[in-house]
Amino acid sequence: xxxxxxxxxxxxxxxxxxxxxxxxxxxxxxxxxxxxxxxxxxxxxxxxxxxxxxxxxxxxxxxxxxxxxxxxxxxxxxxxxxxxxxxxxxxxxxxxxxxxxxxxxxxxxxxxxxxxxxxxxxxxxxxxxxxxxxxxxxxxxxxxxxxxxxxxxxxxxxxxxxxxxxxxxxxxxxxxxxxxxxxxxxxxxxxxxxxxxxxxxxxxxxxxxxxxxxxxxxxx
Amino acid sequence: xxxxxxxxxxxxxxxxxxxxxxxxxxxxxxxxxxxxxxxxxxxxxxxxxxxxxxxxxxxxxxxxxxxxxxxxxxxxxxxxxxxxxxxxxxxxxxxxxxxxxxxx
Amino acid sequence: xxxxxxxxxxxxxxxxxxxxxxxxxxxxxxxxxxxxxxxxxxxxxxxxxxxxxxxxxxxxxxxxxxxxxxxxxxxxxxxxxxxxxxxxxxxxxxxxxxxxxxxxxxxxxxxxxxxxxxxxxxxxxxxxxxxxxxxxxxxxxxxxxxxxxxxxxxxxxxxxxxxxxxxxxxxxxxxxxxxxxxxxxxxxxxxxxxxxxxxxxxxxxxxxxxxxxxxxxxxxxxxxxxxxxxxxxxxxxxxxxxxxxxxxxxxxxxxxxxxxxxxxxxxxxxxxxxxxxxxxxxxxxxxxxxxxxxxxxxxxxxxxxxxxxxxxxxxxxxxxxxxxxxxxxxxxxxxxxxxxxxxxxxxxxxxxxxxxxxxxxxxxxxxxxxxxxxxxxxxxxxxxxxxxxxxxxxxxxxxxxxxxxxxxxxxxxxxxxxxxxxxxxxxxxxxxxxxxxxxxxxxxxxxxxxxxxxxxxxxxxxxxxxxxxxxxxxxxxxxxxxxxxxxxxxx
Numbered sequence: 001x002x003x004x005x006x007x008x009x010x011x012x013x014x015x016x017x018x019x020x021x022x023x024x025x026x027x028x029x030x031x032x033x034x035x036x037x038x039x040x041x042x043x044x045x046x047x048x049x050x051x052x053x054x055x056x057x058x059x060x061x062x063x064x065x066x067x068x069x070x071x072x073x074x075x076x077x078x079x080x081x082x083x084x085x086x087x088x089x090x091x092x093x094x095x096x097x098x099x100x101x102x103x104x105x106x107x108x109x110x111x112x113x114x115x116x117x118x119x120x121x122x123x124x125x126x127x128x129x130x131x132x133x134x135x136x137x138x139x140x141x142x143x144x145x146x147x148x149x150x151x152x153x154x155x156x157x158x159x160x161x162x163x164x165x166x167x168x169x170x171x172x173x174x175x176x177x178x179x180x181x182x183x184x185x186x187x188x189x190x191x192x193x194x195x196x197x198x199x200x201x202x203x204x205x206x207x208x209x210x211x212x213x214x215x216x217x218x219x220x
Numbered sequence: 221x222x223x224x225x226x227x228x229x230x231x232x233x234x235x236x237x238x239x240x241x242x243x244x245x246x247x248x249x250x251x252x253x254x255x256x257x258x259x260x261x262x263x264x265x266x267x268x269x270x271x272x273x274x275x276x277x278x279x280x281x282x283x284x285x286x287x288x289x290x291x292x293x294x295x296x297x298x299x300x301x302x303x304x305x306x307x308x309x310x311x312x313x314x315x316x317x318x319x320x321x322x323x324x
Numbered sequence: 325x326x327x328x329x330x331x332x333x334x335x336x337x338x339x340x341x342x343x344x345x346x347x348x349x350x351x352x353x354x355x356x357x358x359x360x361x362x363x364x365x366x367x368x369x370x371x372x373x374x375x376x377x378x379x380x381x382x383x384x385x386x387x388x389x390x391x392x393x394x395x396x397x398x399x400x401x402x403x404x405x406x407x408x409x410x411x412x413x414x415x416x417x418x419x420x421x422x423x424x425x426x427x428x429x430x431x432x433x434x435x436x437x438x439x440x441x442x443x444x445x446x447x448x449x450x451x452x453x454x455x456x457x458x459x460x461x462x463x464x465x466x467x468x469x470x471x472x473x474x475x476x477x478x479x480x481x482x483x484x485x486x487x488x489x490x491x492x493x494x495x496x497x498x499x500x501x502x503x504x505x506x507x508x509x510x511x512x513x514x515x516x517x518x519x520x521x522x523x524x525x526x527x528x529x530x531x532x533x534x535x536x537x538x539x540x541x542x543x544x545x546x547x548x549x550x551x552x553x554x555x556x557x558x559x560x561x562x563x564x565x566x567x568x569x570x571x572x573x574x575x576x577x578x579x580x581x582x583x584x585x586x587x588x589x590x591x592x593x594x595x596x597x598x599x600x601x602x603x604x605x606x607x608x609x610x611x612x613x614x615x616x617x618x619x620x621x622x623x624x625x626x627x628x629x630x631x632x633x634x635x636x637x638x639x640x641x642x643x644x645x646x647x648x649x650x651x652x653x654x655x656x657x658x659x660x661x662x663x664x665x666x667x668x669x670x671x672x673x674x675x676x677x678x679x680x681x682x683x684x685x686x687x688x689x690x691x692x693x694x695x696x697x698x699x700x701x702x703x704x705x706x707x708x709x710x711x712x713x714x715x716x717x718x719x720x721x722x723x724x725x726x727x728x729x730x731x732x733x734x735x736x737x738x739x740x741x742x743x744x745x746x747x748x749x750x751x752x753x754x755x756x757x758x759x760x761x762x763x764x765x766x767x768x769x770x771x772x773x774x775x776x777x778x779x780x781x782x783x784x785x786x787x788x789x790x791x792x793x794x795x796x797x798x799x800x801x802x803x804x805x806x807x808x809x810x811x812x813x814x815x
Contacts, residue, residue, distance in 0.1 A: 002226075004226060005226045005230075008226040008230060012230075012234045015234065015238065016234065016237050016238065016241070019237075019238055019241045019242070019261050020241055022241075022245065022254070022257055022258070022261065023241060023242075023244060023245030023248070023249060023254065023257075023258050023261075025254075028251060028253045028254055028257075031253075031254050031257055032257065035257050035260065035261070038238075038261065038264070039264065042264050042267070042268060045231070045234070045268060045271075046267075046268075046271050048226070049231070049271050049272055049274070049275040050275050051271045051274065051275070051283050051286070053283070053287075054267070054271060054283050054286045054287065054290075057287060057290055058267070058290065061290050061291075061293075061294055062260070062264075062290070062293075065294060066260065066293065066294055066297045069297055069298060069301055070253065070256075070257065070297070070301070073253065073301045073304060073305060074253060076305065077253075077304070077305065077308050077314060088248050088249070088250065089247070089248055089249065089250045091247065091248075092247070092248040094247065095243075095244055095246075095247030095248040096244060096248065098243065098244075098247060099240045099241070099243045099244030099247070100240070102236075102239065102240050102243055103236060103237065103239075103240035105532065106232075106235075106236030106237075106239060106240065107233055107236050107237075108528070109232075109504070109528050109529045109532045110229050110232040110233055110236065110529075115228065115273070115276065115507045115508055115529060125274070125275065125278060125279075125280060125283070154283075157280055158280060158283055158284060158287070161280050161281075161284050162284060162287065164390055165390040165393065165394070166284050166394070166454060167391070167394075168333070168391065168394040168395045168446075168455055169288060169394065169452070169454040169455045169457075169458045172442075172443070172446050172455065172458045172459060172462060173288055173291045173292075173458055175340055175439060175442060175443075175462055176291065176292065176295050176443075176458060176461055176462045176465060177291065177294075177295055178344070178439070179295070179436065179439045179462060179465050179466050179469070180294070180295030180296070180298045180299055180465060181298070182347065182432060182435065182436060182439075182469070183298070183299045183302065183436070183465065183466070183468070183469035184298045184299055184301075184302040186429070186432050186436075186469060186473075186475075187299070187302040187303055187305075187306050187469060187472055187475055187484075188302035188305055188306065190309070228507075239496075239500060242496070243493070246489070246493055252485070252489075255489060256489075256492075259489070259492045259493060259496060262493070262496035262497075262500075263496055263499065265500070266496065266499040266500050266502075266503050269500070269503035269504070269507070270503050270506065273503065273506050273507040276507070277507075277510045279510065279511070281454075281506070281511065281512050282503075282506060284454070285453075285454055285457075285502075285506070285512060288454055288457065288458055289499060292457075292458070292461045292495075295461075295465060296461075296465065296488075296492055299465060299468060299469060299488070300488055300489075300492070303468070303472055303481065303484050303485050303488055304485070306472065306475050306481050307481050307482070307485055310476070310478050310481055311478060
């Protein structure tokens with residue numbers, strides 16, 4: 001057993017165990033924390049496969065962004081009364097059956113030989129296009145692009161791919177994020193009722209006063 | 221570490237497990253927030269697959285696609301949580317099967 | 325990326341810019357919904373104009389190699405893009421009343437509709453799974469938001485939630501399929517996949533990947549085992565959005581379905597055709613039988629749209645020229661009949677959720693004979709009865725299935741079409757033979773316009789379909805030349 005495989009076994013076991021805990025915890029806050037652990041383990045797995053940039057994005061976006069969003073919503077919605085309730089939905093037996101079936105199928109298709117031939121040369125994962133000044137006789141004195149391999153250039157290579165070949169989906173992804181932002185605002189914003197809107201000014205003043213009273217009561 | 225990384229098959233097994241766990245979570249849990257977390261697990265399983273294949277094939281396509289998947293996951297989480305908040309405001313519950321106005 | 329490539333993208337660029345401008349328009353003091361409507365219509369017209377100009381200019385142009393691997397502006401995508409633009413323009417006209425009466429913000433609504441359209445256009449043009457996937461997600465995300473736009477109505481928010489959860493799960497399944505296909509073929513570009521598959525013997529992982537991909541797509545088109553969300557979402561969403569989901573986003577899903585299966589996976593046809601044929605048969609049976617007992621018109625139409633997804637799937641299963649044309653013709657005629665029905669349903673409006681019950685249609689003939697007649701025409705078209713356009717679509721699809729050796733599927737389709745006439749006639753009977761108890765229909769100019777356009781189109785394309793068929797044939801040609809539709813369909 002190579003050291004890398006040992007690391008994989010440990011990290012993978014933690015990832016699977018904490019993912020099971022995510023779906024079995026009663027309290028969503030606990031689920032969220034185990035989800036964080038899963039994300040971090042998966043990031044380690046990415047780095048082991050030479051995907052340093054994706055690993056970093058995984059930590060930044062998932063662990064940094066999405067987790068905070070989840071915890072924020074869990075806190076916003078008061079979950080204190082939830083633990084008394086039933087955890088499982090009515091068709092949990094069917095759910096387990098479907099999940100196990102999918103698991104068996106997914107593992108069954110993992111067989112050596114069915115996938116595309118393995119490429120022993122991994123240098124393309126870290127090779128970048130570099131602009132160079134040509135000195136050739138053919139057309140001297142112009143810039144051309146050449147693929148060069150550099151160690152630890154994975155981020156550069158991914159960035160290069162994103163901004164050249166993948167420019168179209170990349171721009172569409174930016175539209176996607178814009179829509180997500182609009183949507184979160186449109187759906188999440190609290191609509192004032194008709195009377196509230198008419199008396200919005202007064203309404204806000206009243207709220208400020210009540211808050212003041214509460215503060216005074218607290219400090220007293 | 222790159223040279224001795226575990227085989228693609230091991231990664232596929234792991235991702236299959238995570239995907240199945242996520243799918244089970246989506247079906248069996250009533251709490252909407254947990255359901256959303258289970259969906260994130262499924263997307264992560266896909267990412268593991270893509271990265272493993274990308275390494276195996278020596279092509280960047282899988283890694284770049286992973287970036288898109290992560291972007292989509294972030295956007296979906298934002299909108300999903302907004303819908304949950306709105307549902308909570310209207311009904312004071314975030315359980316999936318208590319959404320019964322629509323007889324399905 | 326060169327300047328030429330920007331011309332290929334011009335309609336999308338214009339649309340995305342315009343949709344973003346709609347967002348900031350209220351800041352400048354334009355607040356009323358009328359100007360929002362006209363701004364949106366103007367944007368759609370400019371986009372359509374630029375699309376036509378580009379389609380005229382593009383054939384002589386060179387694409388950068390990297391760009392061509394992502395995005396194609398071929399006849400197939402132009403056909404679907406124009407169809408999408410038409411659908412969204414009609415949906416804008418249908419939305420007018422509901423936005424004016426409700427207190428929900430207008431400009432964001434139109435802007436989201438614009439972004440959804442943008443996603444659909446990228447889906448139609450995508451020749452790389454990354455472009456297709458991200459376009460699909462752009463459409464889905466906008467649809468989730470729009471389905472929940474009546475956010476103070478419980479029904480609408482619940483519909484958004486159901487749509488969101490099931491949609492997100494289905495796209496995760498779709499992604500897993502894509503990842504397996506990537507592992508087997510080593511690429512995500514559709515043409516390269518087809519090339520890689522020409523050397524691959526059928527294997528489990530690929531088969532499984534294709535099935536998962538098909539499952540995800542079947543969810544998006546609401547085919548049978550994955551249809552559970554459809555009635556609930558159609559019922560809960562605001563009616564104009566229901567019209568959008570049942571025509572526009574469905575047609576977009578068909579566009580990518582056709583593109584992926586005809587371009588990337590034709591060499592693998594024998595393996596997946598039986599699976600999809602089963603799904604098609606199941607959709608037709610489940611959709612039509614469940615529709616019979618429905619009291620709510622929205623749910624009835626939802627189940628009927630499940631059945632229609634089954635009919636269109638026949639064209640994909642058949643995998644021949646006829647089938648490809650059939651999918652295009654059917655998407656086209658289905659859009660007119662369906663949008664027409666939704667405009668009539670909106671005319672019956674009495675409160676926020678309009679024309680809900682079949683009994684609401686009672687006595688429509690005595691109240692306004694012309695709209696009752698239009699409804700009759702639309703229902704005939706959905707049922708596939710000869711003088712209407714629906715017949716042409718069904719003819720192509722049934723013929724394609726028989727030609728490809730799927731006779732049993734065609735028989736099921738014919739039987740189920742007969743069943744579908746039963747519940748369509750229920751509405752007709754209610755309109756013509758029962759006495760109405762309710763007041764007049766209240767139709768605004770926009771609704772009248774939409775219904776009139778749709779009824780004229782449904783009849784005209786039914787009586788003289790030659791132009792439509794010629795157009796569709798030339799649009800379909802590009803696709804199966806490139807993808808080299810194999811003849812191994814005929815066994």
